[in-house]
Amino acid sequence: MSFQVFGIPVTKGVAIGRAVLVASGRVDVAHYFVEDGSVPIEVGRCLTACEQVAHELEALREALPSDAPPELDAILDVHLMLVRDPDFIAGARQWIEVRRYNAEWALTAQLEVLGRQFDEMEDDYLRERKSDLEQVISRVLEALGRERGTNTLVSQRDFAGADPLLLVAADVSPADLMGFRQGVFQGFITDVGGRTSHTAIVARSMGIPAVVGTREASRLIRQDDWVVVDGDQGVVVVDPSPIALEEYRFRQRQAELEKARLGRFRDKPAVTLDGQRVSMLANIELPSDVDAAVAAGAEGVGLFRTEFLFMNRGGQLPSEDEQYMAYRSAVEALAGRMLTIRTIDIGADKPLDRGHHVGDARHDSVLNPALGLRAIRWSLAEPAMFRQQLRAVIRAAQHGPVRLLIPMVGSLRELEQVHEHLNMAFNQLDLDRSEVNLPVGVMVEVPAAAISIGSLLPALDFVSIGTNDLIQYTLAIDRADEAVSRLYDPWHPAVLALIANVITEADRAGKDVSVCGEMAGDPDFTALLLGYGLRQFSMHPSQISEVKQAVLRTDAVKAGAKHAPKIASRAFGL
Numbered sequence: 391m392s393f394q395v396f397g398i399p400v401t402k403g404v405a406i407g408r409a410v411l412v413a414s415g416r417v418d419v420a421h422y423f424v425e426d427g428s429v430p431i432e433v434g435r436c437l438t439a440c441e442q443v444a445h446e447l448e449a450l451r452e453a454l455p456s457d458a459p460p461e462l463d464a465i466l467d468v469h470l471m472l473v474r475d476p477d478f479i480a481g482a483r484q485w486i487e488v489r490r491y492n493a494e495w496a497l498t499a500q501l502e503v504l505g506r507q508f509d510e511m512e513d514d515y516l517r518e519r520k521s522d523l524e525q526v527i528s529r530v531l532e533a534l535g536r537e538r539g540t541n542t543l544v545s546q547r548d549f550a551g552a553d554p555l556l557l558v559a560a561d562v563s564p565a566d567l568m569g570f571r572q573g574v575f576q577g578f579i580t581d582v583g584g585r586t587s588h589t590a591i592v593a594r595s596m597g598i599p600a601v602v603g604t605r606e607a608s609r610l611i612r613q614d615d616w617v618v619v620d621g622d623q624g625v626v627v628v629d630p631s632p633i634a635l636e637e638y639r640f641r642q643r644q645a646e647l648e649k650a651r652l653g654r655f656r657d658k659p660a661v662t663l664d665g666q667r668v669s670m671l672a673n674i675e676l677p678s679d680v681d682a683a684v685a686a687g688a689e690g691v692g693l694f695r696t697e698f699l700f701m702n703r704g705g706q707l708p709s710e711d712e713q714y715m716a717y718r719s720a721v722e723a724l725a726g727r728m729l730t731i732r733t734i735d736i737g738a739d740k741p742l743d744r745g746h747h748v749g750d751a752r753h754d755s756v757l758n759p760a761l762g763l764r765a766i767r768w769s770l771a772e773p774a775m776f777r778q779q780l781r782a783v784i785r786a787a788q789h790g791p792v793r794l795l796i797p798m799v800g801s802l803r804e805l806e807q808v809h810e811h812l813n814m815a816f817n818q819l820d821l822d823r824s825e826v827n828l829p830v831g832v833m834v835e836v837p838a839a840a841i842s843i844g845s846l847l848p849a850l851d852f853v854s855i856g857t858n859d860l861i862q863y864t865l866a867i868d869r870a871d872e873a874v875s876r877l878y879d880p881w882h883p884a885v886l887a888l889i890a891n892v893i894t895e896a897d898r899a900g901k902d903v904s905v906c907g908e909m910a911g912d913p914d915f916t917a918l919l920l921g922y923g924l925r926q927f928s929m930h931p932s933q934i935s936e937v938k939q940a941v942l943r944t945d946a947v948k949a950g951a952k953h954a955p956k957i958a959s960r961a962f963g964l
Contacts, residue, residue, distance in 0.1 A: 692928025
């Protein structure tokens with residue numbers, strides 16, 4: 391029976407496909423597709439792990455003391471029956487053979503299927519046996535983890551399925567989602583998250599329709615259900631009717647036509663109606679994203695989120711040489727265009743691998759990670775790691791135009807410390823700082839920085855406004871929390887005043903200023919930002935054509951006059 395689930399739209403478009411449920415929270419397992427030739431090996435892993443657990447349970451039963459409660463023996467019997475149940479094993483095997491899931495994923499998929507069956511049982515005793523099933527599968531997953539040596543999520547392998555697939559999960563971390571970037575999933579749905587959470591940002595970088603904050607989608611949707619993701623309206627349609635399906639397919643075709651029409655702006659300069667030249671830059675996560683950025687018409691990279699080089703590595707940080715090669719490859723791919731490298735922004739909803747820590751800077755759960763040791767705070771707490779990244783950036787800057795961007799700076803003292811570490815990095819490389827052209831800028835994400843930007847500008851070469859976090863910290867709204875997403879308001883007067891103040895002060899000081907948050911890629915804000923004096927926009931490559939179209943249709947002088955009352959820099963008395 392068809393039904394709808396409502397959430398927060400984060401990527402426009404329509405996706406239609408079969409649901410692929412990924413377990414999260416309760417179990418932490420690897421999710422990837424196996425090649426055809428590896429299917430027998432993966433089936434063997436699953437069967438071997440099940441048999442290993444069965445032997446362990448038999449040994450436990452035989453080791454029970456004579457005075458042990460009879461309930462213990464009965465529980466072990468139930469567990470043995472479950473781990474050797476032909477239907478359970480056949481179901482897991484089918485996920486591997488038909489859908490090419492790895493063994494761990496197949497087991498959790500089968501857990502979802504059987505768990506729902508237990509939930510629907512009327513008998514209380516039978517319904518409670520679901521916990522036994524979870525314990526058995528947990529044992530099998532542990533056996534698989536011992537055999538492979540890790541239970542963390544790893545990158546996908548090549549997969550060509552018959553039906554398009556949609557990812558459904560209670561939550562997906564940005565690092566986990568990066569493992570599915572190569573086009574296997576046509577859309578994704580999560581129970582939690584907000585429009586500007588980092589998971590949503592990565593989804594936009596994948597260019598796939600997405601809906602987050604649905605609350606219960608992962609519980610209501612079953613494995614292999616046909617699902618429509620309406621990324622325009624924030625609606626998920628499960629088991630759509632033929633009429634609804636045809637309507638959504640029509641919308642897909644219309645979206646493709648609109649995309650082709652916007653593609654005509656690719657090589658057209660971004661110039662306003664009154665002749666103001668505007669730079670269109672791209673945000674990227676990996677060096678491999680440069681090709682898509684250039685193909686979309688980006689004039690450079692305004693934000694390279696380097697933290698994704700540090701994720702999904704089993705706790706091993708990239709070496710200086712590895713970072714250098716990554717940055718250098720991006721520089722060379724840009725062929726003379728500017729590359730803006732942001733130093734690692736770890737923390738909040740972008741932790742490193744679970745339990746990983748470097749020195750004393752731990753990334754375990756904290757009471758309020760958005761206000762904790764993240765971004766530049768983490769880097770300054772780990773000076774050896776920080777200088778290693780700085781050295782890699784300096785080396786890459788010798789191969790083409792590079793700018794260094796520091797995230798979440800809140801005070802002049804932090805900026806002074808950055809320059810101290812940068813000087814040490816140059817000394818360690820036996821280079822004079824004047825020998826390498828490396829402009830230094832900060833991300834204005836903290837209201838304190840936006841208000842006191844005038845005191846920071848003398849120590850800076852450029853400024854980039856990160857509107858996502860600036861809005862979050864100004865309005866005290868967790869941007870990853872769907873419960874308060876309705877309060878996340880980019881149009882709030884306080885937010886606009888802060889943005890206007892930064893642009894005005896930077897222009898007055900003759901320093902370049904850009905916006906690299908989600909507002910830059912939203913054409914609804916283009917005229918406003920142009921009116922404030924912004925001439926550099928940085929966004930996901932897929933948004934460039936639409937924003938460029940808005941630029942071409944805007945008279946910057948008239949936009950400035952229209953929005954002048956909202957430019958409130960003088961309201962701060964600075």
